[in-house]
Structures are given as C-alpha cells and as structure tokens.
Amino acid sequence: MKIRNGFMALAVMFLLSPGFNANASDALAATPLSQRIETLREEVLALNRDITLLEEELLYPSSQTALFLSVDVGTPIRLVDVNLTLNGQHVGYHSYTEQEFEALTQGGIQRLYTGNVRSGRNVLEATITGYDPRGKDYQRSTTYTFEKGPGRKWIELRVVDDLDAMQHRFEFHEWDQ
C-alpha cells in the first residue's frame, strides 16, 4: 500500500540510526585527505610555536616583567574587571566574562601584562571591581612597589577572599630570575 511507503522510510531512518558516538570513527578514518589535514594542523601548531619564540626573543630577550592574576579556587565573590597602572601609566584592563571568571576559580592564572619595565623601583596600582555574594558591587584598589633588576621579574596578584568583609583583598608574590 502506498501509505506504507512513507512509514517504512521513516522507520528505517529512526530504527537504524543510533545517536551520536556509535559511528564516531567514520569521519576519522585515515584517508589521504585526513592525513594532509593532520600534517597541516601539525605544521601550523609548530609555526605558531616558532613565531611566538622568535617574537619573544625579539621583544623580551631576558628581562621581561610579567604580571599574573589569580583568585581563590571556588570563590563566591565575583570578579568583574581589573585595571592596572604601572608608574602612573595605564598598562592593562580586563573585563571578565562569566566563563573566564569560572576559569580563574578553577585554578587558572591569567597573564595580565608582559613588557619591558624600567629598572629600579616601580609602582603598580591595581583596581578591581567585583560583586560580593549578596550581589552588591564594590571597587578596591591597591598599590604595590617592586624593584626591577637585571633578570626577569614575575609578579602574581592574588585576589583572595576576605569573607568577613565579603570582599576581595590583594596579595602580591614576586619572583626574580
């Protein structure tokens, strides 16, 4: 019967088709094209690596300063943005998406700034905006003085929970090479 034809087509479509996963290998079967794609991927990754290293060699030979930011793992206090000035000059701003903040609370560390900083004393000022667990917004600033010598200088700004005040406080950690 004619009416049965459509039904059979659908039955075949649904009864013989699993959800995802079961045929995962189909598109990944080795073909000359897929091998070429693999080679291309590999070479682009290698090129990206080599240019990054060359760029670093050119711009920051051996004495760069890098500033990192981290938060307490699982903090209930939402970091909204951070603004950085170095010796009065604005050097960085970052507004955190929900996903980026989540990444920080999962143990991620963000590189906020990399550059060549003058030697001697430098003053870093960080201003953050955040929401406390009750959703109230606030802003806090901190100033940190560090000395830059001949080698690399890495500074980690840890934004840690001050649960008494339901806000953040800052901790700085410095490393010299």
Next chain:
Amino acid sequence: MARNARLAALLACALVSVPAVATTPTRLVLFDDLPSGPLALGEEEQRHLAFGESIFDFYSDRQFSTLSTLVVNQARGLFNQETAYAELLMGELYISYGLPREAEAIFDRLLRQDMLAQTRAETFLHKAQLHYRHGEYAAARRLLESRPLQALSPELAGKRQLMLANILINEGDFSAAASQLESVDPGSVAGAYARYNMAVAQLRGGDLTRGLRALWQVVRLPPQDGQINALRDRAALTAGLTELRRGQLDEARHALLQVRADGPFSNEALMVLGLVNFERGDARAALPLWLELARRHPAHESVQEALLLAPRAYEELGADSQALAGYRVAAERYRDALHQVEQAIRNVDQPRWLNTLADNGGQRREVDPMARLTRFEQASGEEMPYLYALFASHRFAEQHHQYQQIVRLRELLERRQRELPALIDTALQRQRQQERVLGNAEQRLKALQARQEQLSEQAEMLAMAMPERLDMSAPQHVADLPQSFMWQRIEALMSQPMDRRQRERLERVRGLLLWEIANDAAPRRRAQSERVSGLRDETRVQGLRTAAVAQLVADNREASRSDLPARLRAESARIDALIADADATLAELTQQLKNEALRVLADRRTRLGEQLGEAHLAIARIQDAAYSRRGAGETRP
C-alpha cells in the same frame, strides 16, 4: 563535571609533583605561607604559573591557545616527562585538535614512567578514547577493562562505563552493556544517549521487548535541557514506530503522544500518529493531523508525505472533490519545492557557498580554531531547509568541522603573515640602533658602574662610621647647623689665650650649648641613621639599575649579532607554503562537502519528482472516476 574532575586531577598532579621534584625553598609558591619579598624564579614556579595560564585558557574555551602555550613551554624545556599533568592535558588537546599520533606518543611515554595511580588511570582512559575514536574497539575495550582504570575519579569512571557500554552495544553484548550503564546517571546527556543507542541496537537485533523498555527509560527522563528533551522525543517516536510495525496500535499511539508538539520531531510524530489512526481504520482522526502537517514547510520529508496522505484520507472518506483539491495543492507545492531544490543546487554550486555556512553571525574571526561552531543563524539560502538531514549526519558534521577549523587556521596564518613585516622591521631597526649606540653605551656604562661602586662604598663607610651608641664625644655630629657653627666658634675661642673669668664664662656657654645639642641628639641621630640607611638603599637600587643596564647591553650585543631578521623572513616563506597547503586542502574538502550536499539535494529532487508524479496520477484517477460515474449517471456523496 568531567572538566572539574579533570582539573582536580591535574591540579592534584601539579601539587603532588612539586615536593617530589623541588627541594629548594621555592616550592612554597603553591601554598599560602609565602614569605614577603621576591623569591627566586625557579623551574617549579615557572611551571606553576605557566600551567595556571594553560588552565585559564582551557576553561575559557580557548583550546588552541592552551595547546599553543603548552607546546611553547615544552619547547622552552619547562614541560617535559616530569610534568605528567601538563603532558596529560597536552595529550587530551592533541586528540581534540585532531593529532592522534602525537596524543598516543604522549600517553605511551606517560605509561612508561612512574606516576600517581589516578594519573595513570586517566592516561589509560585517554588512550582508550583514542582507540575508540579510531574504531579500534577491541583495543579500547582491553584498556577500559584493565585494572589501572579502577583508580579513576567517579566522574571519569562514568565516562569509562559509557565508552565501554557503547563498545559492548557495537559488539551486540547488550546485557553486559546494560550492566555497565546501571551506574551511569541516565539523566546525563551521555548516559541518555548511551541508553538510546542500546535500545536502537536491541531493536536492530530483534529484541523488541528489551529495546522498547530501554526506549521508555529515555522517554521517562525528567524534562531538562534541549538536548535531552530532543532525545526523549526521538525515543518516543522510535517506540511509536516500533509498536506500529508490530501492529500494537494503542501502544504506538501512547508513545507518539509523548512527543512534544513544538519539538524537532513533531512533524514525524504527526505523520506517524496519522498513520496509526489510519491503520485503525479511523481516517477521520488521521485527516486533521495530516492537514496540520501539510501546512508546514515542504522541505521536510514528513510534510511532503502528508501532502499526499491528507487527500488520500479524503478519498478514504469518500470526499472526492476535497481529495482532488488536496492533490492539486500537493502538486503545486511539490512544484514549488522542486524549484527551491533547483535553486538550492545552484546555490551549493557557488564557489563561496560554504563561507555562508561558516559566517556564524560575523563572529568567526574571534573564534578559537579548535572551537566547534554550532550556531548557524546567519546561514541562509534556499538550500538550508533541505540540508538539515545532512548536518545531522556525524560524518558531514565532522567534515564540516574540519573545514571550519582549517578556515580558521588559515586566518591565523594570514594574521601571522601580516604581523611578520612589523617584527622584521623592528628587528632591523633595533640592529641599526644597536650598532649606532652600543659602543658608546658600553663605555658610559663602565663609567657609571665605577661611579655607582664608589658611591656604594661611600654609603657603606658612612654607615659603618656611625657609632652604634649615642655619645657626646663629638657633639658637632649630632648638632644642627647653627649649633654646629656655634660649637666650632666656641672651640676656636677656647683654643685662644684668655683670662680665667672669660674662660669660665665660655665654658658655661659651651656647657649650655652641649646641653642643647644633647637634648636634641637622639631624634637627630635617628634621622641621620634613616638618611644613611636610605642612602645605602638608594645606592643598592642604583646597583640594580646598572646591572639591569649591563644586562640590556649584553642582550643588545647578542641581538646585534643574531640572525633574527633572516629567521623571521624564513617564517614568511613557511607561512606562504602553509597557506597554499591550506587552500588546496580547503578546495578538496569543499568539493567533498559540496558533493555530499548535492547528493542529498538530488535525492530530494528525485523524491519530489516521484511525489509530483503520484499527485498527478491521483488527480487523473479521481477525474477519470468522476467522468465514469457521470457517464453511468452515478453520483457520490
């Protein structure tokens, strides 16, 4: 959840690896009892920060950036066999990026070394996943059933069971698959899909009872996100179809009524529900369902079927004039649909057709090359309604993903190509500047170093010369300026000859002055000490600065001799070659995707042509019957 588990494991590895490797005090960086002031930037600190950066990128969904950073740090020698946590993440990212051989090399390397049981279990799991993705189910199963995997965290253990269940389903061992799935949360997307897949496999194997039972488990899942709800609809539809095939019409109807009216399978459900009613001999109940369906977009196969089924139901009910009108409407809509399919075929044949699919609301340039684009709101064209089936195919979706990835990698290459001239210019300018200023700078630096050393010595001597205890043997050293002048004047007068009375008076004045000096001596000495200390500190900072300048001079001296501009130029040629490779690959992939799309559209065209023919035949049949009846003087109600 799986990501959380992975992170916990990676962080645990990172934390545990530190005391094992680092014996210097710098290992304290991972804890909160850090002393203030700068610490030495040792290897472990660099690893901690670099891996933290990778974690930040990873959880921010910048997977290519994560992989690139890990690879760069590997080239720097920061990550190696010792850093199993970084290697594991790198292996996982290599799989996502589509470099399984690199991933396997990492996992094999990891498995040869001593490591935490949990890390070893995760490595086994990744390796099994790799085999699974390549369809090497026996190898994957061997690994998944091995002892080390018992150390997996609960979340990852669920992932293992799902993978094992899918392999067992593939092998037809449904009871073993079902026992694997027992402890997997059926409400999770992967758990629900695994149950659905098992049901489908059981139905295919002829075990209708168990297959239907498994389908109902999925249908009865509580309503959740879009993916689960769509799967519930799909399971209900499959159950309805199965019941219809075995003639259980009431059960079929009951299953089909579970499909949401606004879900992605409502067209199929309406059609099949109509069929169920029709099979029960109730064409009157089937008709409104098919009429409703016939009003929808004709690109969908169920709608195309309904265009013929609705007038067929009218025929069954003896309403020939409505049936005739229905077949005419169907013929007209089939013709329109055929025009659309022809237009779609022309669109697909356009050179830039795939670009319109990858547009993604103009956000493509921002997207990580490894991200999966799933939003195609901007993709438009006659062909889109006809290509949904194509995009639902795993094979086509994977190929399309590869196409998008290569497009984005090509964009990355172009960006690098645009940046290179600026880098080469900077390198050349620096070399020119270095040649010009370096000689003079070195001489001036030497003079500055000598001056700084001298000043530093002086500051030290000053500090050493300052007595530890305050005494008044040299009051002029703790006097202020007027007092000091006065003291010198008195001392000068005292050394001159004078009579006794004058000397006594002078001594009284001297004593008074000494008392005044002594009175203010303590705060003044404190101020002097602070000034000397400040001076020492200042000369120390100046020492740092001259050392920094010396380092800069050394860096510049090295840079002036380096062949950096030539190396950067060589990268430019490398990029050109890679762009050419990318173009050739894209051309081939484009052709494959186009062929696939054209095949689907050609099938649609054939089917529509057949349906148009059927509609015309039905029209002719009804008209013939009417003429015959008119000739015989009969009438039909």
